[in-house]
Amino acid sequence: xxxxxxxxxxxxxxxxxxxxxxPEAFEGMRKACQLTAQCLDELAPxxxxxxxxxxxxxxxxxxxxxxxxVPATLNYRxxxxxxxxxxxxxxxxxxxxxxxxxxxxxVNIDVTYILDGWHGDSSRMYPVGRIKPFxxxxxxxxxxxxxxxxxxxxxxxxxxxxxxxxxxxxxxxRYSVVRDFCGHGVGQLFHDAPNILHYGTARDGVxxxxxxxxxxxxxxxxxxxxxxxxxxxxxxITADRKLTAQYEHTVGVTEDGCxxxxxxxxxxxxxxxxxxx
Numbered sequence: 684x685x686x687x688x689x690x691x692x693x694x695x696x697x698x699x700x701x702x703x704x705x706p707e708a709f710e711g712m713r714k715a716c717q718l719t720a721q722c723l724d725e726l727a728p729x730x731x732x733x734x735x736x737x738x739x740x741x742x743x744x745x746x747x748x749x750x751x752x753v754p755a756t757l758n759y760r761x762x763x764x765x766x767x768x769x770x771x772x773x774x775x776x777x778x779x780x781x782x783x784x785x786x787x788x789x790v791n792i793d794v795t796y797i798l799d800g801w802h803g804d805s806s807r808m809y810p811v812g813r814i815k816p817f818x819x820x821x822x823x824x825x826x827x828x829x830x831x832x833x834x835x836x837x838x839x840x841x842x843x844x845x846x847x848x849x850x851x852x853x854x855x856x857r858y859s860v861v862r863d864f865c866g867h868g869v870g871q872l873f874h875d876a877p878n879i880l881h882y883g884t885a886r887d888g889v890x891x892x893x894x895x896x897x898x899x900x901x902x903x904x905x906x907x908x909x910x911x912x913x914x915x916x917x918x919x920i921t922a923d924r925k926l927t928a929q930y931e932h933t934v935g936v937t938e939d940g941c942x943x944x945x946x947x948x949x950x951x952x953x954x955x956x957x958x959x960x
Contacts, residue, residue, distance in 0.1 A: 703894030715803030843887025
């Protein structure tokens with residue numbers, strides 16, 4: 684089976700082949716991803732002590748509807764919400780509910796909009812009020828891990844170089860990298876080839892080529908890397924119940940590097956981290 688295919692050949696399902704997209708697709712992804720990034724900007728004032736995560740989910744749904752977009756998670760494989768809100772020890776896929784956020788919490792908000800058939804996928808960490816110094820450092824290092832992973836993306840290197848950059852930086856700070864979840868190809872499908880591991884060596888994975896579009900979304904734990912999934916079938920938590928953090932961007936590979944589609948239009952890629960706490 685051919686490893687790489689032109690994206691137009693088959694967009695209906697994940698065949699395990701890696702799609703290479705052209706300029707029109709990149710423009711479609713820019714629009715979808717910027718809408719997602721705008722929503723994440725708009726959420727920043729809502730993330731305060733006393734706010735239930737369901738209110739965040741309601742905002743994400745309404746914002747999408749107002750801009751002609753559909754939340755990709757809504758009714759995806761039975762998931763009933765428009766976003767994921769993963770708090771403290773929740774690694775990913777936290778389900779919004781009526782419980783209020785509390786002072787000192789950290790929460791990841793993961794939004795994917797479908798706009799004109801394209802998926803814009805991104806997530807950020809938000810501090811809730813004043814957070815502890817060790818939590819702040821975890822957020823800072825996790826964002827650094829994301830950006831170090833993005834820095835190595837260019838044609839000719841293997842996807843394992845992304846994982847090596849992330850793992851080496853996280854472990855230098857005595858954190859661990861979650862192995863159970865990974866980044867993924869994205870475009871007209873929500874989840875597509877290739878998988879982007881956040882650990883490994885530069886010898887691993889497949890060769891990066893111009894036209895590839897994928898997410899990088901490292902999950903970094905304060906303690907051990909192990910996770911377990913709760914009985915709801917979605918919520919993944921750290922097995923040792925220690926804090927975890929995640930940031931996510933969608934990138935498109937260019938001839939000499941990559942374009943980050945989901946950068947914040949308001950410069951809020953690290954909400955709260957540049958404010959005194």
